[in-house]
Amino acid sequence: MKTKKIRIIGAACVLALWLALTVLALTAPQKALSEAERRPLAQIPDFGLSELWDGSFMKDFEKGAMDQFPLRDSFRKFKALFHYYGLRQSDNNGVYLAEGHAAKLLYPMDKEAVALAIQRLDKIYEKYLKDTGSNIYAAVIPDKSCWLGDLALDYDAFFSAVEAGMPWAEHISLTDVLTVDDYYKTDIHWRQEALLPAAKKLAQAMGMTLEETFTETVLDRPFYGVYHGQAALPMAAETMVLMESESTKNATVYDHESGKTVSVYDLTKLESKDLYDVFLSGSRSLLTIENAKAKTEKELIVFRDSFASSMIPLLLENYRTVTLVDIRYMSSEVLGNFIDFHGQDVLFLYSTTVLNTKGILK
Amino acid sequence: MLFSSIPFLYWFLPLVLIVYFLVPKTGKNAVLLISSLVFYGWGEPKYLFLMLATICLFYLCGLAIGGAKKQPWKKAWLTVSVFISLALLGVFKYADLFVSSFNAVTGLSIPLLRLALPIGISFYTFQCLSYAIDVYRGTVPPQRDPIAFGAYVALFPQLIAGPIVRYADVAKALAHRTHTMEDVALGLRRFIIGLSKKIILADNFALLMKLFRESAEPSVLFYWMYAVAFMLNIYFDFSGYSDMAIGLGRIFGFRFVENFNYPYLSRSITEFWRRWHMSLGSWFRDYVYIPMGGNRVKKARWIFNILTVWMLTGLWHGAAWNFVVWGLMFAVLLLLEKWIPGLKELPGALSHVYVLLMVCISFVLFNAESFTQAGSDLGGMFGLGGIPAVTAETLYYLKSYALLFVFGFLGATPLVRDTANRLAQKPWGTVLEWVAMGALLLICTGYLVDGSFSPFLYFRF
Numbered sequence: 001m002k003t004k005k006i007r008i009i010g011a012a013c014v015l016a017l018w019l020a021l022t023v024l025a026l027t028a029p030q031k032a033l034s035e036a037e038r039r040p041l042a043q044i045p046d047f048g049l050s051e052l053w054d055g056s057f058m059k060d061f062e063k064g065a066m067d068q069f070p071l072r073d074s075f076r077k078f079k080a081l082f083h084y085y086g087l088r089q090s091d092n093n094g095v096y097l098a099e100g101h102a103a104k105l106l107y108p109m110d111k112e113a114v115a116l117a118i119q120r121l122d123k124i125y126e127k128y129l130k131d132t133g134s135n136i137y138a139a140v141i142p143d144k145s146c147w148l149g150d151l152a153l154d155y156d157a158f159f160s161a162v163e164a165g166m167p168w169a170e171h172i173s174l175t176d177v178l179t180v181d182d183y184y185k186t187d188i189h190w191r192q193e194a195l196l197p198a199a200k201k202l203a204q205a206m207g208m209t210l211e212e213t214f215t216e217t218v219l220d221r222p223f224y225g226v227y228h229g230q231a232a233l234p235m236a237a238e239t240m241v242l243m244e245s246e247s248t249k250n251a252t253v254y255d256h257e258s259g260k261t262v263s264v265y266d267l268t269k270l271e272s273k274d275l276y277d278v279f280l281s282g283s284r285s286l287l288t289i290e291n292a293k294a295k296t297e298k299e300l301i302v303f304r305d306s307f308a309s310s311m312i313p314l315l316l317e318n319y320r321t322v323t324l325v326d327i328r329y330m331s332s333e334v335l336g337n338f339i340d341f342h343g344q345d346v347l348f349l350y351s352t353t354v355l356n357t358k359g360i361l362k
Numbered sequence: 363m364l365f366s367s368i369p370f371l372y373w374f375l376p377l378v379l380i381v382y383f384l385v386p387k388t389g390k391n392a393v394l395l396i397s398s399l400v401f402y403g404w405g406e407p408k409y410l411f412l413m414l415a416t417i418c419l420f421y422l423c424g425l426a427i428g429g430a431k432k433q434p435w436k437k438a439w440l441t442v443s444v445f446i447s448l449a450l451l452g453v454f455k456y457a458d459l460f461v462s463s464f465n466a467v468t469g470l471s472i473p474l475l476r477l478a479l480p481i482g483i484s485f486y487t488f489q490c491l492s493y494a495i496d497v498y499r500g501t502v503p504p505q506r507d508p509i510a511f512g513a514y515v516a517l518f519p520q521l522i523a524g525p526i527v528r529y530a531d532v533a534k535a536l537a538h539r540t541h542t543m544e545d546v547a548l549g550l551r552r553f554i555i556g557l558s559k560k561i562i563l564a565d566n567f568a569l570l571m572k573l574f575r576e577s578a579e580p581s582v583l584f585y586w587m588y589a590v591a592f593m594l595n596i597y598f599d600f601s602g603y604s605d606m607a608i609g610l611g612r613i614f615g616f617r618f619v620e621n622f623n624y625p626y627l628s629r630s631i632t633e634f635w636r637r638w639h640m641s642l643g644s645w646f647r648d649y650v651y652i653p654m655g656g657n658r659v660k661k662a663r664w665i666f667n668i669l670t671v672w673m674l675t676g677l678w679h680g681a682a683w684n685f686v687v688w689g690l691m692f693a694v695l696l697l698l699e700k701w702i703p704g705l706k707e708l709p710g711a712l713s714h715v716y717v718l719l720m721v722c723i724s725f726v727l728f729n730a731e732s733f734t735q736a737g738s739d740l741g742g743m744f745g746l747g748g749i750p751a752v753t754a755e756t757l758y759y760l761k762s763y764a765l766l767f768v769f770g771f772l773g774a775t776p777l778v779r780d781t782a783n784r785l786a787q788k789p790w791g792t793v794l795e796w797v798a799m800g801a802l803l804l805i806c807t808g809y810l811v812d813g814s815f816s817p818f819l820y821f822r823f
Binding site: 002003004006007008009010011013014015017018019021022025026052053055058061062065066069072075076077078079080082086087088089090091093107108110150151232 | 363367368369371372373376404405406407408543544546547548550551554562566578579754755757758759761762763764765766769786787788789791792793795796797799800803804805807808809810811812813
């Protein structure tokens with residue numbers, strides 16, 4: 001009899017919890033954005049007969065109800081904790097934890113993707129660089145999984161494939177000047193304040209030296225990297241440090257997309273969803289940096305992804321002009337309309353993640 | 363609408379429960395009917411008319427069969443009912459299979475209908491058919507109340523994935539049912555257990571299966587992990603849905619038939635089919651196998667009966683030939699067990715190995731997109747094709763999913779249920795039980811909110 005009463009009370013408590021969540025789901029104001037996931041949230045749609053008839057109302061409602069669920073971030077965190085620690089799963093949403101770092105599974109090497117990427121870069125060489133007399137360099141940035149976890153890419157095979165596919169470039173290995181601690185714990189990217197050894201190695205290989213003095217500026221805003229939201233695990237906020245020098249202070253950055261001139265460190269991006277956008281304004285297809293105080297009149301063209309945004313400011317002192325091209329956002333077929341290739345130094349600086357993703361380079 | 367979705371759990375179900383328990387007894391069937399139609403129309407608004415037409419036709423057929431004075435008329439109306447059922451399934455489920463097969467054999471190119479499969483059509487058509495046959499046999503009187511009949515056919519707790527509830531089992535409850543707090547509590551518990559089986563176990567096994575399919579480095583071990591993951595996935599998916607249906611039914615005052623009884627503990631294939639999808643097995647036994655003569659016929663006819671029933675069982679699961687072969691595989695195994703008694707009496711662990719191996723192989727065939735894929739999967743499991751025994755990726759996922767497999771194996775035995783029942787005898791055990799229910803509800807909600815969303819496997823049936 002006693003257990004029956006307890007059972008009914010227990011059921012009543014669970015029903016009350018259920019009902020409370022229902023009331024919150026029905027009444028809570030809708031949110032536009034998820035900070036943790038860095039994406040706009042789906043909204044509960046307005047009712048419409050035609051949308052009801054074609055079923056789109058229901059589909060949108062499903063999405064909206066999931067995205068707008070009360071305490072969404074807490075529920076995602078709860079699920080992630082259960083997934084990692086309750087079920088002992090190695091990863092949550094493809095993000096795993098090792099040595100205090102969150103990292104994305106990057107396995108195995110997608111040979112087709114790498115071949116496609118190399119083919120694209122080779123076309124650029126053939127079309128724009130072959131007869132210009134440019135010094136051409138290439139460096140592949142290892143993902144932090146290189147130092148983490150049980151399931152890492154075969155990096156030796158990866159680098160060998162890239163080197164073999166780009167025989168016209170001088171390849172610079174960065175693996176020996178990086179460690180896992182040179183990357184943010186919650187993000188895919190490397191930390192700019194840890195990149196001086198890698199920058200010096202690049203500069204040396206390109207026949208330069210780095211002599212500038214850098215001062216560290218710590219941003220006030222806490223940095224939560226992209227994996228923080230994806231993993232949904234309680235991970236501490238990180239600090240973002242900018243390496244400032246005479247060159248970074250004086251150089252100007254022309255954004256061909258917006259037609260605006262901005263600074264190397266774009267502080268208007270401090271409120272951006274991704275704080276890493278502070279480095280050269282984030283994802284931009286074509287930028288030209290002018291450094292009037294450069295040691296030489298040399299020019300550099302960098303074919304790059306987002307990792308270069310924090311690396312290139314460290315190399316500025318040696319170049320009067322640096323052009324950054326991101327062919328994820330513009331077609332390499334039209335580069336000739338924007339860039340005059342005439343023997344500038346050229347650096348291909350790509351991360352393994354980009355090279356291992358099929359069809360990302362245009 | 364899926365049970366394991368936020369709109370169902372936190373919008374539809376609470377609102378329906380509130381309205382259902384607020385209205386007087388006379389209005390409860392109407393609430394069930396309307397809410398069931400909303401539930402059905404949510405996924406397929408255009409097929410709502412098909413559902414309404416099905417309800418009307420079988421309601422009228424039931425009245426006609428029950429009202430006919432002479433046997434030939436009864437038989438005629440029953441024939442109409444059977445024709446309607448077969449026509450519904452034929453047009454909406456099987457037409458394209460037959461047309462494409464006909465095209466393949468003749469070289470013609472008759473265009474396919476390409477109709478979307480109405481959700482749960484195999485379940486509600488079989489329920490309607492059993493109703494018409496039972497009225498014909500005089501087992502039950504025809505339902506004169508169209509609301510009650512509509513509520514029976516469209517009853518949302520079991521509408522889209524069973525169990526196949528026969529009219530005779532719920533006829534009394536449709537007319538008069540009681541609601542107690544005890545039933546609500548037990549129904550709620552059963553529902554949350556089913557939800558957890560679906561979301562925490564079945565969906566995570568589904569994720570492993572997806573990772574296997576995406577793998578560029580398959581290994582023999584990975585093929586076996588996939589096969590075992592699918593065995594557990596389909597069991598927890600389908601039995602989880604049945605648990606939710608039975609739990610919801612109990613909250614609304616119904617007692618639905620059990621659908622699973624720990625099938626992976628079986629020691630023979632015959633026993634397996636007494637424990638797996640019991641409502642379907644008994645349906646085919648009572649409405650197809652026995653009317654065909656069952657085993658009280660000559661040997662050749664009996665073999666024909668077995669092959670027919672199992673071919674139909676396979677076909678019921680999906681409009682593809684691999685389902686037919688899957689059904690026939692069980693027919694052969696069942697016949698072998700009848701002819702070779704030793705097969706049903708294998709000693710201890712060997713009997714379990716035999717059943718699990720056969721079921722595992724059958725489910726690989728069941729889940730394959732084509733015979734080619736089935737051959738490739740089975741070949742992979744037995745080391746054909748020169749693939750390695752194990753890879754780094756396989757070991758990574760083995761490590762990652764080891765505990766889930768352990769939970770899956772334990773959950774497929776009565777151990778968890780028995781332990782929970784023993785604990786629930788004590789007051790503190792009951793408290794613990796409900797704390798666990800609350801936690802499971804929150805964990806499931808977390809998975810849903812995080813986007814762990816996959817439709818029930820039995821939707822396509």
